Amino acid sequence: MSKINSIADLKKKRDELQGGLGSRVNDTSNAVHVKVAMATCGIASGAKNVMEFFSEQLERRNIAAVVTQTGCMGYCYAEPTIEVKLPGQDPVVFGFVDLKRADQIIEKYVKTGELVDGIIPVNYQTIDLNV
Amino acid sequence: MSKYSTHLLVCGGTSCHSSESDAIVCNLRDELEAKGLMDSVQVILTGCFGFCEKGPIVKVMPDNTVYVQVKPEDAQAIVEEHIIKGRKVTRLLLKDPVSKEPVSDPNKMDFFKKQLRIVLRNCGFINPENIDEYIAREGYKALGKVLTEMTSEQVIKEVKDSGQRGRGGAGFSTGLKWELARKNQSDEKYVVCNADEGDPGAFMDRSVLEGDPHSVLEAMVICGYSIGASNGLIYIRAEYPLAIERLKIAIKQAREYGLLGKNILGTGFNFDITLRYGAGAFVCGEETALIHSMEGLRGEPTVKPPFPAESGYRNHPTNVNNVETFAAIPAIILKGAKWFSSIGTGKSKGTKVFALAGKINNVGLIEVPMGTTLREVIFEIGGGIRNGKKFKGIQTGGPSGGCLSEKHLDIPIDFDNLIAAGSIMGSGAMIILDEDDCMVSMAKFFLQFTVEESCGKCAPCRIGNKRLHELLGQICEGKGSIEDLDRLRNMSVVIKDTALCGLGQTSPNPVLSMMDNYYDEYVAHVKDKKCPAGQCKSLMEYVVNPENCVGCTACARVCPVNAISGERKEVHHIDPSICIKCGACMEKCKFDAIFIR
Numbered sequence: 017m018s019k020i021n022s023i024a025d026l027k028k029k030r031d032e033l034q035g036g037l038g039s040r041v042n043d044t045s046n047a048v049h050v051k052v053a054m055a056t057c058g059i060a061s062g063a064k065n066v067m068e069f070f071s072e073q074l075e076r077r078n079i080a081a082v083v084t085q086t087g088c089m090g091y092c093y094a095e096p097t098i099e100v101k102l103p104g105q106d107p108v109v110f111g112f113v114d115l116k117r118a119d120q121i122i123e124k125y126v127k128t129g130e131l132v133d134g135i136i137p138v139n140y141q142t143i144d145l146n147v
Numbered sequence: 148m149s150k151y152s153t154h155l156l157v158c159g160g161t162s163c164h165s166s167e168s169d170a171i172v173c174n175l176r177d178e179l180e181a182k183g184l185m186d187s188v189q190v191i192l193t194g195c196f197g198f199c200e201k202g203p204i205v206k207v208m209p210d211n212t213v214y215v216q217v218k219p220e221d222a223q224a225i226v227e228e229h230i231i232k233g234r235k236v237t238r239l240l241l242k243d244p245v246s247k248e249p250v251s252d253p254n255k256m257d258f259f260k261k262q263l264r265i266v267l268r269n270c271g272f273i274n275p276e277n278i279d280e281y282i283a284r285e286g287y288k289a290l291g292k293v294l295t296e297m298t299s300e301q302v303i304k305e306v307k308d309s310g311q312r313g314r315g316g317a318g319f320s321t322g323l324k325w326e327l328a329r330k331n332q333s334d335e336k337y338v339v340c341n342a343d344e345g346d347p348g349a350f351m352d353r354s355v356l357e358g359d360p361h362s363v364l365e366a367m368v369i370c371g372y373s374i375g376a377s378n379g380l381i382y383i384r385a386e387y388p389l390a391i392e393r394l395k396i397a398i399k400q401a402r403e404y405g406l407l408g409k410n411i412l413g414t415g416f417n418f419d420i421t422l423r424y425g426a427g428a429f430v431c432g433e434e435t436a437l438i439h440s441m442e443g444l445r446g447e448p449t450v451k452p453p454f455p456a457e458s459g460y461r462n463h464p465t466n467v468n469n470v471e472t473f474a475a476i477p478a479i480i481l482k483g484a485k486w487f488s489s490i491g492t493g494k495s496k497g498t499k500v501f502a503l504a505g506k507i508n509n510v511g512l513i514e515v516p517m518g519t520t521l522r523e524v525i526f527e528i529g530g531g532i533r534n535g536k537k538f539k540g541i542q543t544g545g546p547s548g549g550c551l552s553e554k555h556l557d558i559p560i561d562f563d564n565l566i567a568a569g570s571i572m573g574s575g576a577m578i579i580l581d582e583d584d585c586m587v588s589m590a591k592f593f594l595q596f597t598v599e600e601s602c603g604k605c606a607p608c609r610i611g612n613k614r615l616h617e618l619l620g621q622i623c624e625g626k627g628s629i630e631d632l633d634r635l636r637n638m639s640v641v642i643k644d645t646a647l648c649g650l651g652q653t654s655p656n657p658v659l660s661m662m663d664n665y666y667d668e669y670v671a672h673v674k675d676k677k678c679p680a681g682q683c684k685s686l687m688e689y690v691v692n693p694e695n696c697v698g699c700t701a702c703a704r705v706c707p708v709n710a711i712s713g714e715r716k717e718v719h720h721i722d723p724s725i726c727i728k729c730g731a732c733m734e735k736c737k738f739d740a741i742f743i744r
Contacts, residue, residue, distance in 0.1 A: 019405035022413040023291045026282070033283035053271055055357040056389045057350070087358015089271030090512040094194055099271075111194050131154055136194035137206070139528070140262030140514070142272075145285035145481045 048074070048081040048126055049101040055088035061095035062114065069118050070098075079126060091136055100125060109136040151189040153230060157217075158204040160195025160508065160530050167219055168192065168203045174222030175205075179230075188230055195509055195530045201241060212251040214239040261523060263490070265498045266474045267514045270358030275393050278400040281361040287406055289477035293369050294414045302373040303329060306476065308484035310496030315341055315432070315469030316544065316573045317649070318495075318562040321476075327456035328374040328466040336376035337465040338367050339455075340473055341437060342383035342390070345429040346545025347596060348504040349576035352470035354512050355500075356383070356390035359474065360397035364420060366476035368411065371418040374466055379420035382437050384427050394422060429546075429600035430650050434459075434467040436602070447602045448648035469574070471500055491517035495561030499572070505542075505579040506533045518559040521551065525579060536581040540664065544573025546593040547653035549660030550586070569660045571653070585682035586665040587672050590658045591619040597654035608651030611642040615658060624685040627673040636662060681743050684728045688744045693718040695740035702732035702741060 020026050052058070052067040067083060074081040091097050094111025100121060101107040110121060112134045124130040157172050175190045196204045201215040207229060214225065217239055228236045240249035241256060250256055264270075273280035281287070293302050307322025328336065340363060344352040356363065367379040383391055398420055401407040409417045423441045430436045431446040438460050440446040459465025475497060479487045488496045495517040501524065503511055508530035515524065521541060525531065532538050540550045549570030551558075558564050562572050580589065594616040603609045618635055621627050639655030646652045662669055671677045678686040691702075691711075696718045703711040703719060710726040713719030721732070721741075733741040 019403070020412065021405060023295050026287060026291050026412060029279075030282050030285070030288070033279050051271075051274075055354055056387075059389070084274045085276070086272060087270045087275050088354040088512055090267065090354075091194070091509070092511040093509050130151060131156075131189055131191045133159075133192050134194065135156065135191065137156070137158075137196045139196060139198070140264055141260055142264040142268050143478060143482070145268070145288070145478060147482055 046080055046103050048079060048103070049107075050074070050081060050083045051086045051099040051101075052083070053087065053089045053091075053095070053097045053099075054085035057088065057092055058095050058097065063096040065115065066096050066098065066113050066118050069115055070122070073119070073122055074126075077122060079122070081126075090140075094134070094136060097136065102126065102129070109138065110134045111136045151187060153188045153210075154208040155188060155190045155225070156193045156206040156208060157190065158194075158196045158198075158202055158206075159192035160199065160202070170219035171203060171205065171217055171222060174219045175226065178222050178226040182226060182231065184226070184230060188226075198527060199531050200527055205239075206253070211253065213241065213253045213256070215241045261515060261519065261528060262513055263498050263516050264514045265478050265487075265490075266355060266362075266471050266500050267358070267512070268478065269362065270354060270512075273359065275358050275360055276396050278361060278397065278404060278406075281359070285481065286361055286477075287365055289480035290365050290368055290406070291412055293372055293480060294412055294416055299329060299373045299375065302369065302480070305484045306373075306479060309479045309487040310484075310491070310494070311472065311475060311479065311487065312495065312562060313469060314471035314475075314499065314574070316547070316571065318572060321468065321472055324456065324466060324468070325370060325373050327454065328376075328464050331457050331464040333464050335378070335461075335463045336374055337460045337463060338370045338374065338376045338379040339434075339437070339441070339460065339465055339467040340367055340379070340381040341432060341434065341467050341469050342381055342387070343425045343432040343437060344384065344387075344470070344574065345427070345432045345600075346547075346574050346576040348502060348578045349545060349574050350502045351500040351512065351575045353387055353390050355470050355474050356387070357393055360390075360394050361401065362474045362477055363470055364394075364397055364401055364407065366473035367420060368407065368418045369476055369480065370466060370468065370473070372416055374464070376464075376466070377417045377419070379418060380423050380441060380460070381420060382423045382425055382431070382441055384425045386427050391422065391424070398422075428602070429596070430602045430648070433649050436648070437467065438465060445602070447604045448650070450647065471575070492559055492561040492564075494563055495572075499560070499575060501575045501577050503529050503577050503579065505577075506536065506581040506584070507531070507579040508533055515560075517561045520557050520559055522556040524560070524577070525556070529579070532579065532581050536583065538579070539582050539584055540580040540586070540589075540661075542570075542578040542580065542589070542593070542657065543576070544571035544656075545576045546596045547571060547649065547656055548573045549656045550580070550589065550664060551660070552664040554664075569663055570656070583680055583682065585623075585678050585680040586661045586668050587619060587622050587678070588680075588682050590661045591616065591623060593657040594619060594654070597650065601650065601654075605645075605647035605651060607642045607645040608647065608654065611638060611646075612651070612654050614638060615642070615655060619658070622669070622672045623678075623683045625672070625676040625683070629670070629673050631673060632662065632669055687728050688723055689721050689726055689728060689730070689733065689741055690744045691719050691721055692740050692742060695738045697738055697740070699738070701735045701737070705731045705735045707731065 050070050071083045096113045097111045099107045099109045120132045205214040205217045224236050303325050311321045312318040428446045431440045433448045436446045436448040455465040500514045542550045555568050598612050601608045698716040710722045
């Protein structure tokens, strides 16, 4: 990592990064993005296994995907929770994701766009700091 | 890509579930089948929409229409009108409370604006172990703005004008606290982040640190610039290993980018942050005790003044703020004091994060604007009480707070309203109690916690709380008298008036508020020797109802102490002198022949 030496540097960095939050791989526009809620509570309910499952299986099933961890999504009653974003679509949050449901999510939602049980509707607004 | 062109999302949250969401799904599928649409329309059960008051909810995607209070027989209308003819079923739309016009777009429904995430803006969105994701979400932009465009006075004025009050519990003005620390001259000053989250049922700070550690680091540097400090310390409990790990990674990455350390962003300002671990003592969340603990001394509070702003860590001016307080600072700087103070109520601005726990359906972490009512939090966002039970009370503010009852459900939550109602905001833990919870046992439970956590320095807290706990124990065992209730109250008041620090001064709060709101239940314990909630074992008696008993002997066989006697096909009898009240017989009985008296 190189140092950010000025406010102009920081802005340049930000502009580069905003090209895509999933910019860890070169081209994510056609990739499926899976985020796994990995706070203590999620991990305690098995989120680590779920994350490993997605990383392994998406690759094995030849689906271009980025799997990352994130913090608490707030739905403790439905852990483990994950968010899946298909290219060009709004993200969908799934709760109660055990390995069986994880498999269903890949086979049905990721491959065919068919929804599976356990969707958690988004019921909040988040502020945007870009003013 | 999808073979389905339309999705019907039916709320399967517990509360809607009890109002027939399964039947709705069934009917919708039948209708679609009959019309030959099963291949293009998919029906799916979802988690709680958090709008239970108007449930069950059916949402049609992709046209984003929300139907409310849907009944199983409405399935036909939805399929025939909406799906086939493409017309909205107006009678199932929500009526706008003001204009009375039907609304279909959830973005226009007030309800979906009930939660507003300022502190939790990045939680569950970014990867907390990657600083780049934080920067892409405007991270460290507030720091840049502060260091290059604002004087320290301006920063403090902005924070003061925002009206933000400390989220750790006491609710002191954040800006004023910074100003006091700034005014005290010293060659060395400290910024401390209080991450010693100790209330039972509280996990707001842990979630922020695990989900968005950089927001706290950025705010601490901003605070350092404002008060003239170049050292930051985060006091975090060792029981939070993942939060510690993520903070370490965040600090390392921020240093590598030069956002911590010497000459930050080329402005010549220096600031660095280190971690200090707490051993999990509740009292160390009190700022003077916290500072002593960081200095390697016993975690005991000292009398204020001197305030930490005058003489804190190693006798230098020190500013202590809570995790949640810090996490909101970058948003206040970027969006301005005016924006922040436009959210909330008269003297409580912004939003508050709450951890919902106990007998509630949607246990979880929420963030709502100040002024949201308890009813909205419990029955809408929280999805109501578990297993269809009746709401009884809500303990806010942890063991230092109070228990509010049904009559308080409509008060808007803010610092002052909660105090007026006999509780406190506290750090944001909310424990929801239902009809099965005994209010004497609950008071005893919280007292047990403070007794164990008392540091023992002052007599009112060390001895007084112990005596209170003993009295409550006697009442639970049916050995209390009506005079004991006066004794409880008097002792509580004395402890509150005379204890040294916040822990002792607030420890009798659960007792007082529960006695105020559920006095009849206390009287029932001492006068009738009965526990109305059926929790106090000493006051219960398991009895066989001879009319229902068929003499199947199932209860006698399951009883671990052989307290049940009776021949086959004859009425059984429980010997109260042997019975240990484990309840196994009642669970086993298929004829509802055993009840509690």
